[in-house]
Amino acid sequence: MRPIARATGRALFFTAMICGVTALAWSHHAAAPVFDMNAEKTVIGVVKQVDWTNPHIWIWLDVQNASGQVETWGFEGMSPNFLARRGWTRTSLLPGTRITVTFRPLRDGKAGGMFMTGKLGDGKVLTSAGAE
């Protein structure tokens, strides 16, 4: 799929997640109150740990800040159930892997957000909608 179509698909999905609570569709939690769904940020780091858990996977990334100290960032992904049906496995991202993560930042400004894509060194891209 073309990247633009993919990005649109993702945007629509998260919109569906936000709007879902007004209709029959009802996800685990609303995204907009905690993540800034209009912002997209990028950070480069090394995978510290992946929690392949429900209701969401969590990707913990060690990121070097401007003063050279390492901070651990946390990114919420989809559920392992959703992702496992779309090409991810629990070993898709292994500790020690260097990746570029794009994300919707946490509204409280803390180090983390909603995982959108993770670009690996070999060009492989893991997205919240599925792996390529």
Added chain:
Amino acid sequence: MKHDTRIVLLLVTAVAIAVAAQESKPKPPAAADWAALAKLPDLTGVWEAPTVGRGGRGPAAAPPPVPQLTPAYAAKKRELDARNFDDTDAANCLPTGMPAIMGHPYPYEFLLTPGKVTIVSEAYMQVRHVYTDGRPLPADPDPTFNGTSIGRWDRDTLVVETIGFSPLTTIARNTPHSDKMRTSERFRLTGPDTMSVETTVIDPEALAKPWTTTRTLARHRDWTIREYICEENNRNFLDAQGKAGVKLDAPAKKE
């Protein structure tokens, strides 16, 4: 003589009670009951709604109709809206109950056995028990999240009637229901691997008119239902003041 009559009456009563008990006891399924399942529309398997943006798999859905409330319940909704809660208790892992349980972006498995359709919802690991053995709905069931359901086959359509919902469940966001709420669902195959689910919510106290929505499910023969323990690693929360947040404390160390 008088004593004997009493004994006879007691015996007759005891036999009558035993017969009645025998009649109300469900019969075990026979081979014919299992064979009869093959004649029913095949709803078995794992189904999921191809909702918008799921990896580009589904078309953009039209916004569903909004429930029309009675003045009294419209006032209740305004009051709840004014509290401006960020989210619902689903963020705290509380299952949604009917009718929202059928709107999840997660799959469902349908199982057909003699006298029963079982719907397994992956999200929150929920199960709906739909009895199709001809029993009537109970007069006054205990209120539960998924309600009490019976089903019947209307030619090619499984019709499920449900009553008895917990006050912790809602019709839609900030939209409470009364104890008169009932739902009527129609499950019908529309293709080899597509199913239409039409859900009507009826509540004469809360709804000005029945609220009907339709969802299409797609069958995935190669899928299985996975475990979903919401409390496994739930970092989302909604606090008592209605503020949503994310717990970002350090993850548990792994070996």
